[in-house]
Amino acid sequence: MPESHCRLLHLVLTVAMLSFSSVASAATTIIGSKAFTESVILGELATQLTEEAGFDAEHRRQLGGTRVLWSALIRGDIQCYPEYTGTLRTEIFSSENIRNDAELRQALAREKIWTSTSLGFNNTYVLGMRRDRAAELGIARMSQLADHPTLRFGFSNEFMERADGWPGIRAHYRLPQQDVRGLSHDLAYRGLESRSLDLTDLYSTDAEIVHYDLTTLVDDAGFFPVYDAIILCRDDVPGPIRESLNRLGGRIDEMTMTKMNARAALDREPEAQIAASFLRDRMNVSAEAKVQSRTARIWQRTREHLAMVGISLGLAVLVAVPLGIVAFYRRGVGRVVFAIADILQTLPALALLVFLIPWLGIGYAPAIVALFLYSVLPILRNTHTGLADIPRDLRESAEALGLPRIARLRYVELPLAARSMLAGVRTAAVINVGTATLGALIGAGGYGQPILTGIRLDDTNLILEGAVPAALLALLVQWVFGWLEHRWVAAK
């Protein structure tokens, strides 16, 4: 690819990046959260406390896993997000052999990250039993399990294998039980309920603890690692915000967090509302729960989705049409261009999005760049095909009229290729509408957002709230382009 084309592409990408990094203006504090319910609730608490301190705040929900959130924080795409000390030790600073919280704080400070005081709960593995069964046997601590060798244990398959799971516990507490089975988590809960199991592994703040009325055993020999919940912020976040966030310190114990999780996961209460009622009841903060109506929510998702699809498609047309023309007239360039475009097309969308995060961060920019890259090939190919399919005698007739090349392109060749080009844009648009649902994974919103939340909460209605409009939009796009083709091209 000649340098000029490289430069053009670079320019377009830069413009796209700039226009979207400016969407979230510097004045707004962006709070991120991971893609599970507890993180979303904590993110919502942090957002409302930031607002309470008198700052504008925006909550980008369920952005992904630890890596995504951490790199977004380091890049400054988000200013704060809830995290766990154990996760930081094992996933972020795994090579540094950090032994205690003080060392962790120092390591974070080196990355210019401020750490809130611990929120008060430790979300780690725990062992849970039916409350009545534990009372009947008089078990409250893990060390007491050694006195009951006939208890039936059922653990999740992963827990059966992990060094910090059953093998470690058995060695650490010298447990004698023989009846130990690996099974899926859902089955384990049902096993406890039907009394065919006595004990299973849980996260200490799982909503199921409330739902199944379980009691959790105290890890009295200190086997499980500590996963204290904290809030991380960049150290350029204003002092008043940090002070406000620190007010959460020590205020949320395991049971409180578990109940909040249960309200979201089991009662389908919006996270914003759960956070607001916590702040109101426990901290006397009159926070405002911004719960959107369904219509407002769908309208916002529609705008986000249309913005992603429209902008990426527009950029793709601007780049792919000239590129297709050049590729047609300069065969050497064409081969290179098509080779690159073909490779881009074969990248899985999810992988491409993840590759783009270190470069472009989270939000609109990587989503639009990914969608742009997917739109280029169909438009490029159809522009090239449209031009190549023009009959030779028409091409020569235009030449023989004494029109210079640019005029032949403008008056004869592009109009003749228009139908094929339009079909390419249509293909790209329909693909984009579908692919854009993945944008929610990296914080760009759109119809993928309710789908993602629906999957997290196992809520079919929410999934449909994203899937149905996405399907309708794809149909609408088909229809609009069909009409355009009929109106502009086929009439002649």
Place this chain on the structure above:
Amino acid sequence: MSCAIAFEHVTHRYLHAVAVDDVSLRVEPGETVALIGPSGCGKSTLLKLAAGLVWPQQGTVFVTDRALAPDNLLEIRHRIGYVIQSGGLFPHMSAVDNVTLAARFLKRDRQWIAERVAELAELVQLPRDALDRFPNNLSGGQRQRVSLMRALMLDPAVLLLDEPLGALDPMVRHGLQEDLRRLFQRLRKSVLLVTHDMAEAAFFSQNIVLMREGKVVQRGSYRDLIDAPAEQFVSDFVKAQRGLHAEALDA
């Protein structure tokens, strides 16, 4: 020297074959020359060489006394009208837009364009309402008339016609032949006409150039070709062309 079209030792090779092999040929101003020969003899390529659509590997092509070169090509093409068998009309433009495309691009005066269109429509006997139609809604004969209008729009000195009547059915073809001959005589253009039909060549011109395998075999009137064939191939070609007619009459 003053000539409308001249080929001087022109050779053009395609990838695997020689299409035009060291051809020298002149068309005088106002003269109609008919190029004839079997398929693949190079007659269409010769026409494309004159329009600058293909370039010779050897030799020079002159149009209105100027050697064709990339830098004067556009200008010289404005002095050439080119009509092909299929008409080559742009399907996305109405007939009148096809006719006026080059003139509009050259920013000719609107009034002049309108008058010129009316004049040409009368000349080629095209009904006025046909001008607003798209090529797909025109008959085969009308399409060739529109194509001819387009070729004549800028009043070129030279007309290059590549089987202009080849795709028409016999009745329409016959009518157009008459019209065309009258038109050539009236306009005094220099015409290089490619045809595969000896009767048509003879009908249009006293100057028939018979080609075979990229070379000119003989130039002369129809009578010359019959009475004084340059070689056996000329007689064979003329005979083959007359064959069916003659056999039908003899029977």
